[in-house]
Amino acid sequence: MTARVSWPDRLRGLAIPAALLLLWQWAAHHSTAYAYAFVPFEQVWRGAVQALESGGLLPNLGASLARTCAGLLIGSVLGLALGGVLAMSTLADKLAGTLFHALRQVPLLAWAPLIGLWFGNSEPARLLVISLAALYPVTLNTFEGLHQAESRHLELASLYQLTAWQQFWRVRLPAALPHVFTGLMHALTFAWISAVGAEMLFSAGPGIGSMMLTAETNQQMEIVLICVITISAMGTLMNHALTLAARRLLRWHR
Amino acid sequence: MSLSLPLPLRGPHWRRVLAHPAFLLVSPLALLALWQAACNSGAVSPQLLVPPLQVWRTALSLAASGDLWLNLSASLYRLAVGFVSGTVLGLLVGALLGTSPRFVVWVGPTFNVLRQVPGIALVPALILLLGVGEAFKIVLVGKAVFFSVALATSESIRAVSGRWSEVGTLYRLSRWQQLRHIALPASLSPVLTGMRIGLNRAWMVLVATELIASESGLGQMMEMARQMFQMDVVMVGIVLTGVIGFGLDRGLRLVQRMLLQRQGGQQ
Numbered sequence: 001m002t003a004r005v006s007w008p009d010r011l012r013g014l015a016i017p018a019a020l021l022l023l024w025q026w027a028a029h030h031s032t033a034y035a036y037a038f039v040p041f042e043q044v045w046r047g048a049v050q051a052l053e054s055g056g057l058l059p060n061l062g063a064s065l066a067r068t069c070a071g072l073l074i075g076s077v078l079g080l081a082l083g084g085v086l087a088m089s090t091l092a093d094k095l096a097g098t099l100f101h102a103l104r105q106v107p108l109l110a111w112a113p114l115i116g117l118w119f120g121n122s123e124p125a126r127l128l129v130i131s132l133a134a135l136y137p138v139t140l141n142t143f144e145g146l147h148q149a150e151s152r153h154l155e156l157a158s159l160y161q162l163t164a165w166q167q168f169w170r171v172r173l174p175a176a177l178p179h180v181f182t183g184l185m186h187a188l189t190f191a192w193i194s195a196v197g198a199e200m201l202f203s204a205g206p207g208i209g210s211m212m213l214t215a216e217t218n219q220q221m222e223i224v225l226i227c228v229i230t231i232s233a234m235g236t237l238m239n240h241a242l243t244l245a246a247r248r249l250l251r252w253h254r
Numbered sequence: 255m256s257l258s259l260p261l262p263l264r265g266p267h268w269r270r271v272l273a274h275p276a277f278l279l280v281s282p283l284a285l286l287a288l289w290q291a292a293c294n295s296g297a298v299s300p301q302l303l304v305p306p307l308q309v310w311r312t313a314l315s316l317a318a319s320g321d322l323w324l325n326l327s328a329s330l331y332r333l334a335v336g337f338v339s340g341t342v343l344g345l346l347v348g349a350l351l352g353t354s355p356r357f358v359v360w361v362g363p364t365f366n367v368l369r370q371v372p373g374i375a376l377v378p379a380l381i382l383l384l385g386v387g388e389a390f391k392i393v394l395v396g397k398a399v400f401f402s403v404a405l406a407t408s409e410s411i412r413a414v415s416g417r418w419s420e421v422g423t424l425y426r427l428s429r430w431q432q433l434r435h436i437a438l439p440a441s442l443s444p445v446l447t448g449m450r451i452g453l454n455r456a457w458m459v460l461v462a463t464e465l466i467a468s469e470s471g472l473g474q475m476m477e478m479a480r481q482m483f484q485m486d487v488v489m490v491g492i493v494l495t496g497v498i499g500f501g502l503d504r505g506l507r508l509v510q511r512m513l514l515q516r517q518g519g520q521q
Contacts, residue, residue: 005359013363020364037383099281106496107458109374110473112465113480113488118302193372197462200377209375213466216378224378232371 039221047222056211056223061230063206067123068188068195071130076187079135080180083142088168100139108133108194112201123205126198133194134187141183145176181246188242192235304486309493312486321475326494328470332388333453333460336395340456341449344400348407348445353415353433369401373459377466386467394459399452406448410441439517446510450503457499472498 005013021041028040039047051057086093086100112129119125149172157167199209208227215223271277286306292298293305316322350357351365373394380390414437422432464473472491479487 009359010363012359016361016364017367094277095281097281098278099285102282102496105500106492107461107499109458109462109465110476110492110495112462113476114485114492116480117483117485117488193374196372197374200374200466201462212375212378216381219382221379221382224382228371228375228379231375235372236370 036219037221039225044222044225047220048226051223051226057208057226057230060206060208060211061234064195064199064208065234067126067199067207068130068191071127071195072134072187072191074127075131075134075191076138076184078131079138079183079187080142082135083139083183084146086139087143087146104136108190109197109201112198116202121202121204125202126195126207129198129201130191130195133190137186137190138180138183141179141186142176145179145183146172148179149175178246178250181242181250185239185242185246188238189235192231192238196231301483301485304489309486309489312484313490313493316487316490322490325470325472325475329460329464329472330498332391332471333395333456336392336456336460337399337453339392340396340399340452341403343396344403344448344452345407345445347400348404349411349433351404351408352411352437352441353429365404369405373398373455374462377463381467386469391460391463391468391471394463395456398456398459399449402448402452402455403445406444406451407441410444411437414440442517443510443514446506446513450506450510453502453506454499457495457502461495 024038025041027038028043031038048057082100086097108129111132112125115125115128119128153171153175154167157171162170195207196209196212199207200213203210203213208231212224212227215221215227289303290305290307293300293303293308313322347361347365351362376394376397377390380393384390384393411433415432418432418436418440422436427435460471461473464471465477468474468477472495476488476491479485479491
C-alpha cells in the first residue's frame with residue numbers, strides 16, 4: 001500500500017471518508033434523537049479554534065506528553081536493567097522470569113484499581129501505569145536481543161579472551177541494539193495509549209484523557225472528537241519519528 | 255515459562271538444580287510466602303496489603319454468593335460477541351484487501367487511518383454516541399479484533415499469492431480456486447496469530463472500559479471495590495483478569511497448533 005498512488009486513485013480513497021462525513025453532517029442537521037452526539041462540522045471547527053485559542057487543548061496535551069516521556073524514561077531504564085540482568089544471569093532468569101511473566105498476564109489497566117488504592121488519584125499513580133506499560137516491551141526485547149548475539153561472534157570473543165564484561169560491551173550489546181529499539185518503539189506506542197487510559201481512570205489534574213472525560217460528562221462531542229483526533233495523530237507522529245531515528249542510528253547494522 | 259531456553263543437563267550441580275522445571279515455581283511461591291508473612295507480622299498495615307489467604311477466602315465467598323459469576327459472565331459475553339463479529343468482519347475485509355487492488359484503492363486509506371485510533375481513546379466518544387450500554391463495549395471489543403484480523407489476513411494473503419501465484423497459474427487454477435486452495439490454507443496460521451493479538455487487546459480494552467463506565471463485569475466489580483476500599487476484591491479481580499487473559503491466549507495457541515497439525519497431515 002506504500003507504492004506510489006496515482007491522483008485519481010487518491011481521490012477514490014477519499015470517497016468513503018467524504019461520504020461518511022456528509023452522512024454525519026446530514027445526521028447532525030436532521031436527526032433530533034442524537035443531536036448531542038452528531039455535532040455539525042461548524043461546531044467541531046468552532047470547538048477546535050476555541051480549544052486552541054483559549055488554551056484548553058495545548059496545556060492538556062503538553063501535560064500528557066510530559067507524563068508519557070517521564071513514564072517512558074522510568075520504564076525503559078528499568079526495563080533495560082531488568083532485561084539485561086535476566087539475560088546475563090541464568091540464576092536471575094530462573095528466579096524472577098516466571099514471576100515477571102505471571103505479572104505480565106494481567107491486562108495493564110486492571111492494575112489501576114489497586115494502584116488507586118495505594119497512591120490515590122494522583123500523579124504517581126498515573127506514572128506507575130505508564131512506566132509499567134513501557135517496562136514490559138523493553139524488558140522482553142532487551143532480553144531477546146542479548147540472547148541473539150551470533151555464536152560465531154561469541155566464539156571470536158572467547159578466542160580473543162575477552163572478559164565477560166568486554167564481551168557484553170563489544171559483542172552482545174551491539175547485537176542487541178536493533179531489538180532494544182524495537183522494544184522502545186512498542187514501549188512508546190503502549191505508553192502513550194496507557195497514558196490516555198490512566199488519565200481517564202485517575203482523572204484529577206491536566207491531561208488529554210481527563211479533558212476528554214470532562215467533555216463527555218458535559219456532552220461536548222466536538223471537544224471529545226478533537227481529543228480523539230489529537231491522540232491518534234500524536235501516536236502516529238511519535239511512531240514515525242522513532243522509526244526514522246532508529247533507521248538513522250542503526251545505519252551501521254545493515 | 256522462563257525467558258530462556260532450557261539449560262542442557264550438564265555442568266555443575268547447581269545448574270542441574272536450576273534446570274529442574276519445579277524451580278520455575280520458586281519465585282512466585284516465595285513472593286506469596288513473603289507477602290503472607292509480611293501481613294501476619296503486622297509490619298504492613300491491612301489498608302496497604304491484604305494477605306493472600308484472605309484474597310483466596312474472598313474469592314471463595316464471591317464465588318459462593320454468585321456475584322463473581324454474574325460479573326464474569328457479563329464480561330465474557332461482551333468479549334465473545336465482539337470477538338466473533340470482529341473476526342468475521344476482519345476476515346471479510348482482510349480477504350478483500352488482500353485480493354482486490356480495486357478494494358485497496360477505495361477502502362485502504364480509510365482503513366489505515368482508522369487503524370491508528372487507539373480503542374481506549376474512543377471510550378468517551380462511543381458513550382456519547384451509543385450510551386453506557388452493552389453496545390459500546392461490544393463495538394470496542396469488535397474494533398480491536400477487527401483491525402488485527404483484517405491486517406493479518408490481508409498481509410498474509412498478499413505474501414502468499416506473491417509466492418505461490420506462479421504455481422497456481424501453472425496449474426491453471428481460477429482466481430477463486432487459487433484463493434480457496436492456496437491463499438486461505440497458507441494464511442491460516444498468521445490469521446490465527448492476528449486473532450490472538452486481537453483477543454489480547456480486546457480483553458485489555460474491555461477491562462479498562464468496564465473500569466471507566468459499566469454496571470456489570472469484572473472491571474466494574476474491581477472499580478466498585480476500589481471505591482469501598484475492599485482491597486481483597488480488587489486483588490481477586492486482578493488475578494482473575496490475568497488468568498482469563500492467559501487462558502484465552504493459550505486456548506487459541508492450542509487451536510492454532512491443532513489446525514496446523516491437521517493441515518500438515520493432509521498434505
